Amino acid sequence: MDRRQRKTREAIFSAFIDLLSKKDFGQITVGEIITHADVGRATFYSHFETKDYLLKELCEELFCHIFDATNNEQSEHRHLFDCDAPNSVFLHLFQHLQKNDNNILELLSCQNNELFLLYFKINLQRLVVSQLPLFEARKSEILPDSFWVNHIASTFIETVRWWIDNGMKESSETITEYFCLAV
């Protein structure tokens, strides 16, 4: 990829994330993005079809990052999905979020970001599905798989959102405990 392309792309992403931390996705205009990124209007549209695609691609970059990390860690251990285990993959995810790489927290807490949450959920569900047998057997027997997977992923997301809304005062260990108890 041309260095120019990489630079423009990064400038746009950076400006976009910056704006997302200040206002809702729906209120951000292409005009604002290109002003902040200091690129021409035509340049923006040569990189991204619409504002939605920009969000989509940003999501993909971020999730690729965060979920690849957990996948790599996962291969080193067993039973990472056992909530009670101190090395639970969920603990790793919470820890990763706490570091707030790439301002992912802003994206999770702001309004009008359904698309982002959807991507988050899809990635989470993939993770959950791959390890479903390790979850509590009693519930797994009665609840349909898709319900169960959706519930676990949703609870994770809601836990993170609660954590953020309450100022992230709890340690990642405590949050993992809450999550495991709730689910």
Place this chain on the structure above:
Amino acid sequence: MDRRQRKTREAIFSAFIDLLSKKDFGQITVGEIITHADVGRATFYSHFETKDYLLKELCEELFCHIFDATNNEQSEHRHLFDCDAPNSVFLHLFQHLQKNDNNILELLSCQNNELFLLYFKINLQRLVVSQLPLFEARKSEILPDSFWVNHIASTFIETVRWWIDNGMKESSETITEYFCLAV
């Protein structure tokens, strides 16, 4: 309230709900609404400040309806929040939703309706809070109240969304069972 006002208001609501069942909130324009409702542009704006306020007021009407009903039923019984009780208030809510009064299901399942889900959650949380002591003691002791309330309300919403997405094949009793087991 003037009969003319009531009529236009209803025409706009009706057209809006109709459009919501066909496309996302964000993609609906004021122009479409007034065409469907067959009212003048100026009339729309004399009733609703913006499209968002229209959604807000629609939400309030719908929730006032659905939650008032459960509140009235509630006063006739005790321990309605006991998930295992056959007359659980949640069962009543699921039954009410199954009837799909006012096309509330479309609103719950469509994209870009965060505002609607927010209202739903706020109303649910109020309901949950008022009966919190009736929930499982073990979890209530460890989890902070706000986390616990948020979790129950979120799980309810996610259960409904899963139900809708899967064609609502399950009976309201079965869904109540799933919900109670999950939470």
Place this chain on the structure above:
DNA sequence: TCTGTACTGAACTCTTTGTTCATTATTATG
């Protein structure tokens, strides 16, 4: 150095939003 390609910026069309206002129709009320 040279070729291809990315960026520029300005102008342009189109869509949508939200406002204004004089005119018309309908209502509630005395």
Place this chain on the structure above:
DNA sequence: CATAATAATGAACAAAGAGTTCAGTACAGA
């Protein structure tokens, strides 16, 4: 029933944003 108040109309308007076009410029990579 008559009337004063008020709601609806529709057409025109300004402003803002989306997305496109294109000739000209700058830069990367070979």
